[in-house]
Amino acid sequence: MTADRIFEALASQPRRKILAYLSAQELTAGDIASRFEMSAPAISRHLSVLETAGLVHSERRGQFVFYRLNKDNLVNTLTSFTFEICPVASALKRESRKRASLKPST
Amino acid sequence: MTADRIFEALASQPRRKILAYLSAQELTAGDIASRFEMSAPAISRHLSVLETAGLVHSERRGQFVFYRLNKDNLVNTLTSFTFEICPVASALKRESRKRASLKPST
């Protein structure tokens, strides 16, 4: 199950902070590392945890490796978990779907 | 920071499963333990992690301890994190607020 890896990835403050940084713009591994007290290798491993979880994507451009956020994966996992846990929200969602099917694009 | 404890609590499959069980109804510690392969003490500790994070509430009634979900805390944390990470959603939220202030109850 991939939700497993995602929640695991989110269980670390530095990793959540990395995601927040990446929410604004793509950044190189070095850019990210410079925002923390930690060593570069430590950041590199955090990035690899995030990438394995499918939360970020990396791309090498010349000397640099750019990281960017994979919003869909994160948002989907968190909202679907929220709905699973919170039947009220789930009921609202069903209600919303029903309305949509009765009266398209409103 | 309490989001810390919440994400930490969510980083465990058994604990997420417990939350899912509790989303349907309140349960005693024993009810919950019986749904897992694990020993009762192990479940008891998972429950205490969830309670410390503010995700569940426990109440002793006679011989039993009943657990129930604290939905607000969970939903608030997850959605606010989602908005933090996903500026698009955040922009939508702002937009939505603006509309609401211009044209109440629509």
Next chain:
DNA sequence: TAAATAGTTAACTATTGTGTTAATTGATTA
């Protein structure tokens, strides 16, 4: 091609998390 820069991987250490069984606390009942 040698040196420098960016980043990751390797090897290691310390700490934390998660499970076990045994002992303990609290409440009920024979």
Next chain:
DNA sequence: TAATCAATTAACACAATAGTTAACTATTTA
């Protein structure tokens, strides 16, 4: 009040995290 049932706490073992420094790979540039 002794026995039983529900649940937690204690003590321990083992695996996994998360950090460190050192070594390595890839790319650029003098």
